[in-house]
Amino acid sequence: MDPNHTISASATSGSDFGGSVFDHVVQAPEDPILGVTVAYNKDPSPVKLNLGVGAYRTEEGKPLVLNVVRRAEQLLVNDRSRVKEYLPIVGLAEFNKLSAKLMFGADSPAIQVKRVTTVQCLSGTGSLRVGAEFLARHHHQRTIYIPQPTWGNHGKIFTLAGLSVKTYRYYDPATRGLNFQGLLEDLSLAPSGAIVLLHACAHNPTGVDPTLQQWEQIRQLIRLKGLLPFFDSAYQGFASGSLDADAQSVRMFVADGGECLAAQSYAKNMGLYGERVGALSIVCKTADVASRVESQVKLVIRPMFSNPPIHGASIVAIILKNRDMYNEWTVELKAMADRIISMRQQLFDALRARGTPGDWNHILKQIGMFTFTGLNTAQVAFMTKEYHVYMTSDGRISMAGLSSKTVPHLADAIHAAVTRAI
Numbered sequence: 001m002d003p004n005h006t007i008s009a010s011a012t013s014g015s016d017f018g019g020s021v022f023d024h025v026v027q028a029p030e031d032p033i034l035g036v037t038v039a040y041n042k043d044p045s046p047v048k049l050n051l052g053v054g055a056y057r058t059e060e061g062k063p064l065v066l067n068v069v070r071r072a073e074q075l076l077v078n079d080r081s082r083v084k085e086y087l088p089i090v091g092l093a094e095f096n097k098l099s100a101k102l103m104f105g106a107d108s109p110a111i112q113v114k115r116v117t118t119v120q121c122l123s124g125t126g127s128l129r130v131g132a133e134f135l136a137r138h139h140h141q142r143t144i145y146i147p148q149p150t151w152g153n154h155g156k157i158f159t160l161a162g163l164s165v166k167t168y169r170y171y172d173p174a175t176r177g178l179n180f181q182g183l184l185e186d187l188s189l190a191p192s193g194a195i196v197l198l199h200a201c202a203h204n205p206t207g208v209d210p211t212l213q214q215w216e217q218i219r220q221l222i223r224l225k226g227l228l229p230f231f232d233s234a235y236q237g238f239a240s241g242s243l244d245a246d247a248q249s250v251r252m253f254v255a256d257g258g259e260c261l262a263a264q265s266y267a268k269n270m271g272l273y274g275e276r277v278g279a280l281s282i283v284c285k286t287a288d289v290a291s292r293v294e295s296q297v298k299l300v301i302r303p304m305f306s307n308p309p310i311h312g313a314s315i316v317a318i319i320l321k322n323r324d325m326y327n328e329w330t331v332e333l334k335a336m337a338d339r340i341i342s343m344r345q346q347l348f349d350a351l352r353a354r355g356t357p358g359d360w361n362h363i364l365k366q367i368g369m370f371t372f373t374g375l376n377t378a379q380v381a382f383m384t385k386e387y388h389v390y391m392t393s394d395g396r397i398s399m400a401g402l403s404s405k406t407v408p409h410l411a412d413a414i415h416a417a418v419t420r421a422i
Contacts, residue, residue, distance in 0.1 A: 032152055033392055040390040048388040049406055051397040054204070054369055055273055056336055059403045064336070066271050068328045072318040076311070087307045089298045091120020091279075095313040098320040099279040103233065103247055103262055110254050114287035117294040119301065120308045123278040124234045124265030128157050131230060131261045131280050133300045134293075136162030139228065141193030145186070147171075149394065151204045154197060154232075163195070171206045176362035176374050178208050184221060192226040200233035200262070201246040202368025205396040209239075209367055215249045219256065229253055231262040238269045239368040241337035243330065254283050266316050268369065269333055275312025336400075340369060343402040347371075350411035357418055369400050379417035387413035 030038055036052030058064050076082060090096065096118040100111055110116050121127040136142055144163045146154050147170035158165050168190075169182030187196060198218075203209055210218060222229055231250050237243040253260045259282075266277040282297070284290040301307070319325045348363045363371050375383075375395035383389040389410060391397045402410065 036390050036392060039384075043388055043390075045388040047409060049390065049401070049409060051389065051391045051401045051410070053401065054268075054398055056268065056271060056369075056400040057403070059339070059405075061401075061403055061406070064271055066329065066332045068319055068325050068332060069270060069272070069315055071325065071328075072315045075318060076314055082314075084310070087120070087310050087313075089119075089301050089307050090294065091308045092310060092313040092317060094321065095120055095317045096279060098317055099264055100281055102236070102243065102320060103250060103264055103279075103281060104254055104283075105244070105247070105251060108251075108254065110283055115284050115290050116281055117284070117290040117297070118279050118281040119294065119297055120313055121263075121278045121280050121301075122305065122308060123267055123276040124232060124263050125153060125157065125278075126276065126305070126308075127263035127265070127278040127280040128154070128230075128232060129161055130297065130300055130304070131263060131282070132158050132161030132163055133304075134282075134297050135195060135228075135230075135261075137300070138293075138296060139193070139195065141191060141195065141228075143191065144195040144197060144230070145190055145227075146197040147183075147199070147203070149205060150197070150199075151232075158197075166190075168196075170203070171208060171372065173374065176208075176372065177365065178210060178214070180210065180214055184217065187218070187221055187227065188225065190225060190227055193228065195228045195230050196222060197230050197232060198249070200231045200236065200250050202235040202239035202370075204234065204368070205370050205392070205394065206372040207366030207368050207370050208372070210249075212248060215252055219252050222253075223256060223258055229260040231260065233262055234265045235268050235368050236264070237330070237333045238337055241334035243269075243333070257285075259283055259285060266312070270316060270319070270329070272312050272315065275315070276309065277312035277316055340399045343399045343407065344371065346404060346407045347399075347402065347411060350407050351414060354411055354415045356411070356415040369398055370396050371399055372396055373414070375414070375417060382417050382420070383413040386416065389413045 033052060037050060040048060040050040040052070056064055100116050100118040101108070104111055104116065119130070121130050142163050143166060144158050145166050145168045148167040149171060155165050168186035169179045172179035201209055233250065236246045239246050250262055262281045264279045267273045282290070282293050284293055319329050344363050348360055351360045362374070366372065373395040377393050380391060380393050380395055387409065
């Protein structure tokens, strides 16, 4: 080889100079939920209204950082002994312990006998994904039944984790309530061992929850059939304003001595959306099983994200372990829940005042952040075009995105949609 010969570096690669090895990659569609915000941001209208994103807003339409969260962060900043070392694979031990108590109850026998293992994950989404991958590796039945409809990310999470996804009837468009009979029929036909995804409270997107009596029937059926419940708890305390009331469905399944999984998120109830704070708890038959299960969950987490971030979990741990801060949190939490309930009432009243055709009582009956309006795709498109109101195409609106000032505009838009649109 000629020592004087030089090889010129080129930024091009692939078979065709100037081309990209990724030329075959097509433009992906926007996320059906997050894409609503993208469209909203591009709209120059001064009256535009974003009811698509599931994030709490104040009466002024601003994101809210809880006062108790700011206090906890200040304590963290002032603590000079704190370092930025890696957490263990399972996360912050104190956070895990306190999260389990919040979900299952401070005096939970399941916790006392150590048949619960809890690991810190990346908010609710990450908790679901870790749980799903564990089940795909270690559960004998790799089919999961999810409600129809459900949060748009559920199916993708479970499918990519290696589970086979099927649906069970949940929402009845005719009554805009729970299709309880359809739910029972579909779950009764599920094969023994199948996993069942259940929303702990404030079902997303419908806001329709079973009654406690219906939950008991669901529990009996699931145990009779040998199905495995996997709870998604994204709104504990945020739905009714009571942390205990919103966890009742999960606690019913733990109290019977059976096994289940629960994914927790602190995005909504502590407003820690961007901190990605969550936990996965697996309730097992015995302490020995729980210990072995945790060892295998660690093998799921290690190659996925190695270990979780420390800051958000530390905020949660400080608030949950300090009685005064915990009480302050519950007050702020109830205020958020009450404001959403107030928005439901105001929207219902505004539609009734306009004589809007249809029965809108479901707005009051549904619970949590979202209302499943019953508006169809054409009506939603009409409201976006004519009134600059943005929501998901299935008619789901975030009540937290409303305020007393914007309720009349939304009511006008809905009234026009149902009287003028297809």
